[in-house]
Amino acid sequence: xxxxxxxxxxxxxxxxxxxxxxxxxxxxxxxxxxxxxxxxxxxxxxxxxxxxxxxxxxxxxxxxxxxxxxxxxxxxxxxxxxxxxxxxxxxxxxxxxxxxxxxxxxxxxxxxxxxxxxxxxxxxxxxxxxxxxxxxxxxxxxxxxxxxxxxxxxxxxxxxxxxxxxxxxxxxxxxxxxxxxxxxxxxxxxxxxxxxxxxxxxxxxxxxxxxxxxxxxxxxxxxxxxxxxxxxxxxxxxxxxxxxxxxxxxxxxxxxxxxxxxxxxxxxxxxxxxxxxxxxxxxxxxxxxxxxxxxxxxxxxxxxxxxxxxxxxxxxxxxxxxxxxxxxxxxxxxxxxxxxxxxxxxxxxxxxxxxxxxxxxxxxxxxxxxxxxxxxxxxxxxxxxxxxxxxxx
Ligand SMILES: Cc1ncc(COP(=O)(O)O)c(C=O)c1O
Numbered sequence: 484x485x486x487x488x489x490x491x492x493x494x495x496x497x498x499x500x501x502x503x504x505x506x507x508x509x510x511x512x513x514x515x516x517x518x519x520x521x522x523x524x525x526x527x528x529x530x531x532x533x534x535x536x537x538x539x540x541x542x543x544x545x546x547x548x549x550x551x552x553x554x555x556x557x558x559x560x561x562x563x564x565x566x567x568x569x570x571x572x573x574x575x576x577x578x579x580x581x582x583x584x585x586x587x588x589x590x591x592x593x594x595x596x597x598x599x600x601x602x603x604x605x606x607x608x609x610x611x612x613x614x615x616x617x618x619x620x621x622x623x624x625x626x627x628x629x630x631x632x633x634x635x636x637x638x639x640x641x642x643x644x645x646x647x648x649x650x651x652x653x654x655x656x657x658x659x660x661x662x663x664x665x666x667x668x669x670x671x672x673x674x675x676x677x678x679x680x681x682x683x684x685x686x687x688x689x690x691x692x693x694x695x696x697x698x699x700x701x702x703x704x705x706x707x708x709x710x711x712x713x714x715x716x717x718x719x720x721x722x723x724x725x726x727x728x729x730x731x732x733x734x735x736x737x738x739x740x741x742x743x744x745x746x747x748x749x750x751x752x753x754x755x756x757x758x759x760x761x762x763x764x765x766x767x768x769x770x771x772x773x774x775x776x777x778x779x780x781x782x783x784x785x786x787x788x789x790x791x792x793x794x795x796x797x798x799x800x801x802x803x804x805x806x807x808x809x810x811x812x813x814x815x816x817x818x819x820x821x822x823x824x825x826x827x828x829x830x831x832x833x834x835x836x837x838x839x840x841x842x843x844x845x846x847x848x849x850x851x852x853x854x855x856x857x858x859x860x861x862x863x864x865x866x867x868x869x870x871x872x873x874x875x876x
Contacts, residue, residue: 521837542763552759556584588724588737596623598748610845638668656688662695662809689719697728720745789856796867834869
């Protein structure tokens with residue numbers, strides 16, 4: 484019999500995996516022969532655009548791309564990032580020291596605290612939020628402090644509350660995620676400018692997760708880069724990803740851009756852990772960025788259609804939601820006084836419909852649920868039908 488080894492204290496201290504309860508209910512429903520339909524998956528169902536795959540094939544067959552990448556990514560890849568950044572956000576980056584290739588933005592966000600957080604340091608993260616924001620802080624020995632984002636504020640932080648949290652906790656960094664998973668909220672230029680001013684005033688690092696910057700619905704709502712805000716380069720690092728923009732989640736390619744000392748710290752951690760993304764993947768990603776508009780617009784169109792189906796259904800059912808301006812998520816209120824976990828469990832058991840309970844994204848997510856628009860139209864119609872049936876009971 485194999486020995487069971489005890490996990491490290493840092494792993495034992497991580498919060499329990501809340502979704503295991505849901506997995507058990509799903510398994511039980513499946514056993515009863517229920518046909519499950521999941522809108523809980525944050526992974527695009529559509530393939531990567533063919534032209535990007537063709538670039539990968541070409542690059543993969545060139546032996547020059549079979550060796551280690553430079554730790555920071557190739558200069559060619561980083562130049563493509565700088566060109567795209569200039570076109571898209573009007574921000575000039577120095578490819579040499581203000582851009583860093585990553586093996587997914589999750590990798591960068593998770594390693595970043597190792598570079599800047601000492602044991603016991605506090606860091607602010609958004610709640611509701613992507614769960615690794617807080618666990619990454621914890622894994623580095625830091626103390627995560629939630630910044631509540633609420634319905635009445637369109638899920639943007641309240642600036643007085645934020646400044647108060649900064650004054651009380653003296654955080655090493657403040658993490659922002661706009662457009663947001665799970666709420667889909669975007670941030671106004673005014674709020675972002677105020678946040679940059681706060682960070683500069685209190686010498687707090689700003690970590691901006693912009694993984695959904697290209698997943699917008701209307702051109703006038705195109706999300707900002709924090710680096711567009713004057714003075715942000717003094718304090719900020721921003722994470723971008725190819726995963727959602729180009730349906731490339733499994734390819735593991737992303738980048739960070741921003742303050743050179745923040746980039747250098749993250750790079751130093753990474754040189755001790757990994758050896759950069761596959762060179763052929765960097766080539767294909769470079770092609771994607773050079774042709775971003777042509778490749779990303781058809782993907783956005785798919786979600787535009789899907790969003791309408793779901794929002795029409797929610798309106799018909801009388802369910803309140805935050806109008807999604809970006810991301811492929813819809814964030815809606817649980818009807819009545821039921822907890823988000825009980826509502827989601829009931830939908831699975833009664834209708835075989837799997838949604839994500841807001842509580843899975845932090846305390847401030849309670850009372851909400853998340854729907855991912857990552858299934859075809861027909862399945863979205865079916866999901867709405869099942870939701871309506873559940874509400875009638
Ligand atoms: C808010 C947010 N940031 C970052 C990521 C990680 O993306 P990737 O590591 O694929 O770049 C995700 C993935 O779901 C996300 O939702």
